[in-house]
Amino acid sequence: MYEELLEDIAQQNRLREVNTCTKLTAGVGAILLCLLSASFVAPLFIGLVLTLTLLFLARVDPATYGKVFFGPLLFAGLGVGAIVLLAGGEGTFWSWQPLPWFSLSVTQASINQGIFVFSRVFGGTSALLFIAFTTPMTDLFLVMRRARLPEEVLDLAMIIYRTIFLIMDQLVQVYQAQLMRLGYRSFRESIRSFATLAGSVFIASWEAGEDLTRAMEARCYEGKFAVLGEGRPVCLPSAAAVVSFLAVSAWVVAATSHIRLV
Amino acid sequence: MSRIILEARDIRYRYPRGLEAIRGISFHVRRGEKVALVGPNGAGKSTLLLMFNGMIKPDSGTILFDNSPISYDRASLRMLRKRVGFVLQNPDRQIISPTVYQDVAFGPVNLGYPEEKVKEAVEGALARVGLTGFGRRPPHQLSGGEKKRVAIAGVLAMDPDVLVFDEPTSGLDPSGSEDIMELLEELNQQGKTVIISTHDIELAYPWADRAILLLNGKILQEDVPDVAFGNPELVRLARLSMPTLLELYLELERRGFRLPERRPRTVLDMLNVIDRAFRNKPCYTQPGTITLFDIDSLRDADISGWCAAHPGIPIGAMGTRAKQRAADEKIPLDFTYGVIDKCILKALLGEHSLIIVTGSMVGRVHERVQAFCRENQVEIPVISHSGDA
Numbered sequence: 001m002y003e004e005l006l007e008d009i010a011q012q013n014r015l016r017e018v019n020t021c022t023k024l025t026a027g028v029g030a031i032l033l034c035l036l037s038a039s040f041v042a043p044l045f046i047g048l049v050l051t052l053t054l055l056f057l058a059r060v061d062p063a064t065y066g067k068v069f070f071g072p073l074l075f076a077g078l079g080v081g082a083i084v085l086l087a088g089g090e091g092t093f094w095s096w097q098p099l100p101w102f103s104l105s106v107t108q109a110s111i112n113q114g115i116f117v118f119s120r121v122f123g124g125t126s127a128l129l130f131i132a133f134t135t136p137m138t139d140l141f142l143v144m145r146r147a148r149l150p151e152e153v154l155d156l157a158m159i160i161y162r163t164i165f166l167i168m169d170q171l172v173q174v175y176q177a178q179l180m181r182l183g184y185r186s187f188r189e190s191i192r193s194f195a196t197l198a199g200s201v202f203i204a205s206w207e208a209g210e211d212l213t214r215a216m217e218a219r220c221y222e223g224k225f226a227v228l229g230e231g232r233p234v235c236l237p238s239a240a241a242v243v244s245f246l247a248v249s250a251w252v253v254a255a256t257s258h259i260r261l262v
Numbered sequence: 263m264s265r266i267i268l269e270a271r272d273i274r275y276r277y278p279r280g281l282e283a284i285r286g287i288s289f290h291v292r293r294g295e296k297v298a299l300v301g302p303n304g305a306g307k308s309t310l311l312l313m314f315n316g317m318i319k320p321d322s323g324t325i326l327f328d329n330s331p332i333s334y335d336r337a338s339l340r341m342l343r344k345r346v347g348f349v350l351q352n353p354d355r356q357i358i359s360p361t362v363y364q365d366v367a368f369g370p371v372n373l374g375y376p377e378e379k380v381k382e383a384v385e386g387a388l389a390r391v392g393l394t395g396f397g398r399r400p401p402h403q404l405s406g407g408e409k410k411r412v413a414i415a416g417v418l419a420m421d422p423d424v425l426v427f428d429e430p431t432s433g434l435d436p437s438g439s440e441d442i443m444e445l446l447e448e449l450n451q452q453g454k455t456v457i458i459s460t461h462d463i464e465l466a467y468p469w470a471d472r473a474i475l476l477l478n479g480k481i482l483q484e485d486v487p488d489v490a491f492g493n494p495e496l497v498r499l500a501r502l503s504m505p506t507l508l509e510l511y512l513e514l515e516r517r518g519f520r521l522p523e524r525r526p527r528t529v530l531d532m533l534n535v536i537d538r539a540f541r542n543k544p545c546y547t548q549p550g551t552i553t554l555f556d557i558d559s560l561r562d563a564d565i566s567g568w569c570a571a572h573p574g575i576p577i578g579a580m581g582t583r584a585k586q587r588a589a590d591e592k593i594p595l596d597f598t599y600g601v602i603d604k605c606i607l608k609a610l611l612g613e614h615s616l617i618i619v620t621g622s623m624v625g626r627v628h629e630r631v632q633a634f635c636r637e638n639q640v641e642i643p644v645i646s647h648s649g650d651a
Contacts, residue, residue: 011400138361138400161360165402211355218317218348219416220340222372225359 006068010136013058019234020139023131026050026242030127033249040116041256043123046249050126060133068129076121084114112260137161155225163208170204171197264293266329267424267455268314268346273323275309283309284320285479291457293423296450298466298487299459301476302501307459308351310476311426314457315346344373347417351429353409354401362388362404362412363397369420387419391445392582407438414445425449427458431465440599443469448581451622467491467505468527475500488525507532514539524637530603534638550614551643552605552631557587558621563647565618566591572616576608580627581620588618602630609642 010016015023030050034043054060089109097103138161144154174197178184183193269290276282283306291297299307312318313325316332316339324331332342350356359365366387370380388394391411401409410430417425430446431439443465450456460466466473466487473490475482475497483496488508491497497504504512507526515521519539526532555565565587569577578597579585588595597604605615617627624646631644 007400008403011403136400138398141360158360158364159358162358162401165400166354208355212358214317215350215356215358216368218315218343218350219356219358219369220343220372220420221368222340222374224372225364225368 006132007136009060009064010133011138013060013134015058015134016136016139017232018134018238019232020135020143022234022238022242023134024143026245027127027131027135029242029246030130030249031124033246033253034120034123034127037120037123037253038257039253039259040112040119040261041259042249042253043119045123045252047119047123047126049245049249050123050130054126054130054133058134065129065133069125072121072125076118076125079121080114080118083117084110086110087113089113108262111262115261151225158225159212163205163212166208167201167205171201174200264295266290267293267327268457269326269329270310270313271324271326273313273320273325275313275318275320283479284313286323287479287481288323289474289481289484291424291455293455294450294453295455296446296469296471297455297457298470298473299457299476300461300463300466300473300490300500300502301459301482302461305476305500306479307476308428309479311348311428311457311459314424314426315343315348317348340373344369344420345422346424346426347420347422349410349413349417349425349427349430351432353406353413356413356416357401357409360400361397362393362399362401362415365401365412366415366419369416373420383419383421384415387415390418390449390582391415392586394586405438407434407441410434410438410442411445418449422454424455424457427456429460430458431460431462439465444580444599445582448620448623451626461502463491463502463505467508475502477501488527492525511535522637528600528603530607530634533607548612549640549642550609550612551645552609552627553614553616553645553647554624554627555616555618555647556621556624557584557618560647566593568647569593569616572614576605576613576615577618578605578615579618580623584618584620584623593618602627606631606634606642610640 027050030046034046037043051065054065055062084106085104087107087110088105089107091108093106093108093111095103095105141154141158141161144157178193178197182189184190270287272286272288273284274282274286275284287306287310299310301307309318313320314327316334319334326332327342327346332338357365359368363384366384367380370383375383384397385394388396391414393408393411393415396404396408396412401412404412414425425446427446430442434442439462446456446458447469458466458470468487470487472485473487474484475490477500482500483490483493487505491502491505491508492512494504494512507528510532511521511526514535521535522538524531526535555563555568557563557565569575576596577588577593578601579588579595580601585595585598601617605617608615619627628644631642634640635642
């Protein structure tokens with residue numbers, strides 16, 4: 001249940017009170033700079049800065065951060081391994097041809113390529129997690145409305161957000177009840193249990209939908225979903241910090257474009 | 263007697279699948295009353311409640327709000343639902359929006375209030391249920407009691423005249439239930455008519471002005487709680503149990519003790535009954551005093567200073583804002599519910615006590631203490647604090 005976990009952390013992080021747009025600018029700007037960079041240095045730099053910000057300013061628990069980061073990083077590691085072995089190119093260090101039509105080699109170009117991809121993943125993931133860990137969904141709704149997203153889409157998004165947690169509860173309860181009665185003992189049993197789980201949660205969500213309609217009706221619904229609360233105003237120190245972070249990162253991108261590891 | 267605000271005239275209702283849920287019910291509720299609908303599962307309590315705000319239309323008979331029959335067109339229903347606020351049993355079914363602020367704002371926004379007024383209504387409602395500062399929290403992070411309060415705030419934000427609660431204390435821990443009943447009492451003191459349905463007669467018994475026993479879609483009995491719950495035959499029929507205090511009283515009566523006329527509704531009343539029963543006349547030491555701090559008329563009164571000057575004195579708070587104030591000033595509270603009675607109990611032991619109270623509850627303290635003193639020929643001084651320590 002990472003979603004729930006992430007959302008709860010985001011609700012409580014120390015940067016919660018910073019203006020949402022400021023945080024989004026930092027995150028999205030960082031992702032763009034990672035993509036623009038021609039060298040592995042800039043994404044590493046960006047990732048490092050954002051990770052330190054998360055750990056020391058937002059006070060995200062390092063173990064949790066590590067756990068969430070591990071997934072994408074593992075995936076990237078596998079991908080990079082494949083790139084290093086298969087990309088080929090100049091300056092061969094090692095090669096092996098097990099089959100006539102298939103060869104593996106480690107070259108200068110492939111190592112550079114691999115490192116570059118890996119650092120981009122690192123930088124990009126940090127930026128994405130920076131947004132996820134500091135900005136709860138409830139604050140993003142405000143930005144979405146400012147961005148003139150159609151009302152219908154936004155209202156639906158808000159109802160879905162609220163309902164996810166209700167259905168998640170239901171899901172966990174049914175799952176645990178099945179587990180207690182040995183519902184996942186064997187493979188065949190698991191498939192059966194999973195099917196009934198899906199069925200009962202479907203019915204529960206259907207009922208929740210009907211209840212929702214009634215609740216809205218009872219509270220004078222007239223096509224308006226509530227206005228959002230107020231966002232936090234942009235404050236100078238955080239805005240200045242984001243601008244200087246992006247400026248320094250942009251400079252790093254420009255200055256290090258020719259640097260290669262090997 | 264105040265005006266009738268809700269009235270049912272011979273209403274009947276049959277569910278689509280054929281079960282007749284309401285079988286000819288007539289009764290009325292007066293403005294400012296506290297009414298408890300009590301009955302077993304399937305008695306028709308919830309169905310009846312849902313008729314009060316037009317969610318269910320009776321098959322025959324009429325429901326009158328403010329002396330005019332409810333009409334079921336969209337616009338009238340909206341006005342009715344603004345004036346009759348309904349709090350569902352399960353707050354998760356009632357809370358719609360992703361944050362507390364948005365959810366409480368739902369009603370006011372749909373009533374077309376301007377933004378400033380919405381904000382005012384939301385903040386007012388949150389303050390009244392003691393959830394100031396919870397605006398940006400998502401509902402799934404709240405406790406059961408807090409969710410219930412959010413649901414109540416969502417209804418209060420529309421400023422209804424009548425509040426209808428379906429099982430207000432279901433799923434709450436005992437202390438949470440007491441808190442909710444205190445809140446209902448407070449809202450009633452502020453002039454709201456409150457109607458609840460419940461199985462929990464121990465909570466309904468001391469709280470309600472009037473109890474209506476329902477069984478199989480009919481009214482079995484309708485009276486003040488000590489009469490409505492005092493008939494063992496009816497209570498058994500309605501699959502309820504008699505409130506412990508009432509049962510004790512009846513047992514004592516059966517054993518031939520001479521008891522006061524009024525049946526006990528609280529532990530204090532019961533103590534008085536026992537006292538009479540065994541000594542035949544009350545015997546008291548010189549009673550202690552009850553000091554009142556009205557936080558509304560004495561905004562910057564030095565409560566903590568006063569408490570420091572009177573160490574060891576038991577302190578109670580009545581009203582959400584009074585409790586908030588005590589929490590703000592870090593004053594440890596000994597009583598948070600049933601406060602007046604507990605302070606009278608202290609006074610009867612010759613001890614002094616302090617009640618921090620909101621403006622709307624001051625009158626109630628005086629009334630209750632005076633009534634008790636009159637009945638038992640004792641003198642318990644209630645001192646309204648003047649501001650200086």
